[in-house]
Amino acid sequence: MSEAAISIRGLSKRYGAGRPFALKDLSLDVMPGEVYGFLGPNGAGKSTTIRLLMNFIQPTSGSAHIFGKDIVKDSVSIRQSIGYLSGEVALYPKLTGREFLDYMADLHPPRRTGYVKELSKRFSANLDMKIRDLSKGNRQKIGLLQAFMYKPKALILDEPTSGLDPLMQEEFFILLKETTKAGGCVFVSSHNLAEVQRMCDRVGFIREGELISQQNIAEVAAVAARTFDITFINDVPKKELAAIPGAKVLKTGHMKLTISLRGDLAPLFKVLAGAQVAGISQQEINLEEEFLRFYKKGMP
Amino acid sequence: MRPVIKWTLLQRRSSIIWWCAGILFFVFLTLVFYPTIKDQSAQLNKSFDQIPQTARQLFTDTNDLFSPIGYLSSQMFYLMMPLLVGVLAIGQGMSLIGREERDSTIELLLARPISRGRLLLAKAGAGLLIVLLVGALATLFTALMCRLVGLDIATANILMAGAAVILMALNFGAVAYLLSAMGRAGRGAAIGISAVYALGGYILVSLSGSVSWLSWPAKLFPFNYYHSNQLLSGSYNWTNSLYFICVIAGCLLLAWLAFRRRDLLSN
16 A cells, blocks of 8 residues: 555644644544545634644644655645645735736746646636736636646645636646546545535545544445435335435425435335335435435534 | 745835935935025024924934034934834835734735745845835935035035934834734734834933933943944944844844744635
């Protein structure tokens, strides 16, 4: 098994003695080629974790390594290989997008010249307007450009798609895929469950500074409730269907029924075998509900 | 380091231009009327002598207020020029790191492979250049105006006085820079403490000539080591400038110690 790209061990943060832990004893690994989603409600400790990884704040205890280097002692060298985007993208309002990216490139020259131009085309970013005159979505694009322009080996992103239109979100997902395909890893915080479902391989759920659970997206999907839309020729066997263990009838109509079922599907097909079915279709699995279950599980 | 300096100067170019224009206008206004005053200097000096010594020391460090040196010292180099360049330096000291942190743009800079120490030094370098530029321009323009209005003072002495003004202003700026590098607590106090250090020090030092027990606390303030009259007459003891250099170096060192490991503020 390859070494973790990001390795966090017992990382804690407390903003002053006597104050509660903003992050408590966090341990996790992000492997090369993996997109790790960090999920949690506002104030759960997502941004604290990211700011610790970027060495913007100092850990109270514990340690973390990125590509084997300590986030505190080797922070400057680590940043050679990191692309970062903060939750509230703060840029220089008086500069144009182009000037801003030139500034960032002066500080850390991109590995390939022309890549910034290529990226700005992909994101249809307006680089000639002053940043203060750009919409939130367009500012977010500039923020993404500065994070991706180095082709970093690790991306640390806080709510990256905030303000992006669906087309640009799609472009962003493609870019993430390209990064992971090249062996890079992504640590992304979000509270947008649909977004996490779309881009992550694995998710960690954090609540009140503590990691509640880590799940593989594929595993979550495997145990997730499936939803079927069934059309009958005659009567709807509603009672029998509702009696199936793990089933929940969501909607009934004239000779139509929508049912969600967690676990074994055999009892459903057994009931359907005794009825006259005109059609059956499965809805796309929505992990949102599954994620919410994790939140609720962790609730006191 | 160079990109931070370059882009900080670029971002502040319009404010630098306004500062230059303002300070040049001040120099022009101060000196353009000298020819009219020059002829009445004996009479004006007589009137000025009637003001109590303590009050007089708030305006000048010379008794001859309307001689070329007395005029340039009292009207410009004793208070106004140090005050103007000092305000500029305090503003820069407070905002170079402070504004970046308040606006969270500091995260963009520190997300690149640049250490906090280098960032701090680069920002200090940018501040130094801004103060140097405005101060040097004001000094050169003063030297030029002195020639034009017939204020007979050696140009080298005017340049030396300008250099001392810049050094003292950098002192004020360095204190503000240190306080803003300390984070939330320091930033709140930065303007107050820097103003007390500059203006309070000026009043204390001015009064220390008449109130003997003030002479010891006056030694703590930069105005005690700045003598415009001596500078303009070429008799200034430059070992005084060691105070300025030590305070600037000390503030930068303390700023680095405070900034290198502290938590950056977040919005």
